[in-house]
Amino acid sequence: MSRSTLPEFLAQHHVTADLQTVILGLAEVSVTISQALAKGALAGILGAAGAENVQGEDQKKLDVIANDLIKDALAKLPAVRGVASEEETDVLPCHTDGRYLVTFDPLDGSSNIDINSMVGTIFSVLPHTGSAPVCEQDFLQPGRNQAAAGYVLYGPSVMLVLSTGNGVTMFTLDQDSNTYLLTDAEVSIPADAKEFSINMSNQRHWTAGMQSYISDLIAGKDGPRSKDFNMRWVAAMVADVHRILCRGGLFTYPWDSRKPEQAGKLRLMYEANPMGFLVEQAGGEVWTPEGKILDIQPEHIHQRVPVILGAANEVKTCVDYHK
Ligand SMILES: O=P(O)(O)OC[C@H]1O[C@](O)(COP(=O)(O)O)[C@@H](O)[C@@H]1O
């Protein structure tokens, strides 16, 4: 059976030439990152980098390597006006005529690196509407403005999952030819969920609404929901959301009282918006307890947000517990 390659798919779906170069640039650099990850300890690239990022988190060597690779690859593309990364303090200007801004989480799920478990690269492409030179303000657009969003999951196989606003498509890396081939063109999240995903160890720190929602899920058939739910937690949003795109369910990373001043753990512009775009494009819902994430007007590039996403009916139920 002959499968479309990523460039063929983009051309067939009338993606603008400029946007194609951005997506193909990200795809190409992801192959290099996947090769570095595959070498692991043999290349001496596991472990801590010995520095903190702007978020106050310890950087892994591979966070820094992936960040530099993506930054350098995007800076070469004339279509890219500027980039913003979870690992960079400020936005970085690129080409003065570029039509697109790219935000990215170079390696999501970094705590999985040292245990040879799943990690990924998450990206979001926004139109550039400001004036030169590029500044942080240009990036502060609601997620609904995204021209494209996606991720690369470095798992047993390497997968690129993409939306340009017309559904969600999955590609798998053919390791012989180093090309991404289309493997699922009809990604869709069932409206009802049988699985939920949350870091249960934080239970005592959640709001009363989240406490009672999760305890009703755990009560299963014997509780008010009259239904058993399974639970999964990969500790990499990219892998947890991938499971939801493949077989449904609900994922949440709520606000918690350990850092009350922080809205949530996940980053709006590098994690919640791009993943949210994919989930909505697959028929799911993406909310905070207050409203839809893709409608949030960002105030700064490193903003954090509580996230409830996945199966449409289940997300609404979870939000209702917060009222
Ligand atoms: O430590 P926890 O609570 O399991 O957090 C896991 C969450 O943190 C993250 O790893 C944050 O991403 P980074 O690895 O890019 O910092 C999410 O992917 C994941 O959902």
Ligand SMILES: [Mg+2]
């Ligand atoms: Mg992340």
Ligand SMILES: [Mg+2]
């Ligand atoms: Mg990261």
